[in-house]
Amino acid sequence: MSVILAGIVAAFDSWWKxxxxxxxxLLYQLNLPPLAVIIALSLGGALAxxxxxxxxxxxxxxxxxxxDEYVVRKETAPAELAASDA
Numbered sequence: 001m002s003v004i005l006a007g008i009v010a011a012f013d014s015w016w017k018x019x020x021x022x023x024x025x026l027l028y029q030l031n032l033p034p035l036a037v038i039i040a041l042s043l044g045g046a047l048a049x050x051x052x053x054x055x056x057x058x059x060x061x062x063x064x065x066x067x068d069e070y071v072v073r074k075e076t077a078p079a080e081l082a083a084s085d086a
Contacts, residue, residue, distance in 0.1 A: 006058050028065050036060055 003025040010017040032040075037057055044056025 005054060028061075032057070032060060032064060036064075 003021070006021045006025070007018055010021040037060070040056035040060035041053050042056075044052035044054070044059070046052070048055070
């Protein structure tokens with residue numbers, strides 16, 4: 001559902017950004033836990049009202065992707081290197 005809102009916003013700017021948003025959502029299909037969605041909605045609503053609540057869940061998904069790509073992968077990389085050296 002959040003891909004629709006993100007797609008509409010991207011389409012107002014350019015069709016290339018819309019394509020980028022769709023590709024991003026296809027590559028990173030996230031299953032955010034319900035508690036993370038509730039927290040994102042609450043924080044977004046508290047900070048910026050209705051617009052913040054609408055943007056809260058896609059922002060939480062972006063944070064989850066960044067954490068997954070940079071934090072989790074860096075932690076597992078040394079273990080993979082040690083296994084390949086053995």
